[in-house]
Amino acid sequence: MTEHTTRPATHTITTRWQEIPEDADERALVEGGAFRAFACSCGAPLPARVAAELHAMETGQCSACLGSADRELVPGFVQRCAACAATGRRNVQLVWEVAHGEAAEVITTALVREVVAGFSGPFRLSQVADTVRESLGLARGRLPVGPRVRDVLRELEASGELVMLSAPDELLRGPAVVLYRDPLWQRAPLPPG
Ligand SMILES: [Zn+2]
Ligand SMILES: [Zn+2]
Structure with missing residues (x-):
């Protein structure tokens, strides 16, 4: 033993x-x-x-x-x-x-805005992330592209450039804590004149 x-x-x-x-x-x-x-x-x-x-x-x-x-x-x-x-x-x-810091450096607001301008109608987070990944020639899993793109899109939404179209996928605690999986946005219509 x-x-x-x-x-x-x-x-x-x-x-x-x-x-x-x-x-x-x-x-x-x-x-x-x-x-x-x-x-x-x-x-x-x-x-x-x-x-x-x-x-x-x-x-x-x-x-x-x-x-x-x-x-x-x-x-x-x-x-x-x-x-x-x-x-x-x-x-x-x-x-x-x-990697998150690096993603924030290469995936600029200007880049995301440019990608979004290419969509005439509604677009999903995953579509924007894929386009960004392609345009930068990034391999999948190399950088946290999705989370960074999501942050930028939320910023553009907060500033009124984008409108979110999807309803939350999960209401975790009433409407106060919600979760979106692959949300859909649309560019806000330009003000008349
Ligand atoms: Zn311990
Ligand atoms: Zn952990």
Whole structure:
């Protein structure tokens, strides 16, 4: 019989929901990690989201999903973690952060505006992303093109250049927290004169 060797400590961080008040701040709920309790299998005290994020980082895990590879936005609604490409790993998260910065540099608002001008009618996020990817000669998966294009399109929508046509695909918490998968936009009609 061989002796038991000391096993390396595992750090499985778990998240448990606490009671969510009716008038909960939606942003804090979905993005801020509020109304949750955190624990690690090693027993480290994790009194708040910040402590859980630090512990994830120091144990080589993604600070967004705490190593679980997915995120529960509201109770019962789970999404793959976009920060670490659903690997749960800190090193992948860091590489992906750099890629997000790079995408923001090459996919400018001017470029997206130019692509959008080529559509006479409504267009989907995926169509714009594909066109951008083609025009820059980017291989699929090289840069987070979709998320960056989505951000720019939302900006153009906020400034009144675009109008969103689709209804949300998911109402996660009434109309306050909604999710669009591949939304449809249209260029806003030019003001007369
Ligand atoms: Zn731990
Ligand atoms: Zn993650």
